[in-house]
Amino acid sequence: MAKAKTIIIYLVVIFVLYTIITSPKRSAELVGVGFEGVSSAAQSVGDFMSELVK
Numbered sequence: 001m002a003k004a005k006t007i008i009i010y011l012v013v014i015f016v017l018y019t020i021i022t023s024p025k026r027s028a029e030l031v032g033v034g035f036e037g038v039s040s041a042a043q044s045v046g047d048f049m050s051e052l053v054k
Contacts, residue, residue, distance in 0.1 A: 020027045
């Protein structure tokens with residue numbers, strides 16, 4: 001089981017590197033979208049906590 005997990009991790013890393021190398025502009029856009037999503041989620045949690053305290 002541990003070997004399968006290691007192989008899957010290596011395959012994912014290779015795929016990500018391949019994607020970045022072959023299409024860096026699209027990869028940058030996807031990273032930007034990811035950061036926007038994380039930022040939005042953090043903002044929502046902050047708003048929720050602020051309303052909870054009121």
